[in-house]
Amino acid sequence: MRKVIQKVLNILAKKSIEKEFPEAVQDVRDYAKKSGTTGTQWITLWMSVRKIKKYKPAWILESGTGSSTLVLAATVAHLRKIHPNYDGKIISMESMEEWYESAIKNLPEKYNDIVEIVYGPREKYEMSMFRGYIHSNIPQKDYSFILIDGPAFQDEQGISFCADLFKIMEFTKSNVIHGVSDGRASSVWVIQQIYGKKFVRYWHSVFAASFSLPKINAMEATLNTPKHFQTMPNGSLEFIKFRKNKISDN
């Protein structure tokens, strides 16, 4: 049943994108043929298009380059056309040299002014009780949107999570990060542990999650268990330090 719902939602999402950006859907087809990319779900792409149109981020970080880059770029190009003051840019990070070379070769020239593809081999990222992987070499920009679709988060110790979202919180001046995660349940689980479920939901039939998160420093040296954890009447423990954060800006 889950797979049927997911398939239908993907068809609807693709139709919605095709209606808005017919050229982008053709570009994705061409790109997939040339690069052999695993691609991103249409559901995830549609969630991203909607968020980008709503919040008009000046800097977008894409974690995991590929056909998705073309849909993000088409959205930014559209916004630039209708809002002359908007000058959105995309930094697209790729952790594997082979896929980086392929992406550089296959990115349509019309997006050269919007997208910069950066090679950043994955590196470990430790954050409070969590361990994950980030792309190295992320240019320090004021990101306010992220599409999480990389890097690989499995290693000899098992699964970790994709941590670029928290890496960019170290330097972006934006107080809120909007974003979407394609699959990557462990990454969404970490977000839920820190912010609570109200900030991000992961539906089984969607295999994706959309969020808007106030910037935090999850590595604060003052964090401690008596003060920042709460015991619930049913005996469960919740890490509550960042649960009360509100979205106050952009």
Ligand SMILES: C[S@@+](CC[C@H](N)C(=O)[O-])C[C@H]1O[C@@H](n2cnc3c(N)ncnc32)[C@H](O)[C@@H]1O
């Ligand atoms: C899910 S893929 C990213 C897909 C990308 N967002 C897209 O829409 O095409 C995650 C990572 O897998 C790697 N990758 C890309 N294409 C691949 C392929 N055909 N086979 C294996 N790994 C691939 C790359 O490192 C990529 O960043």
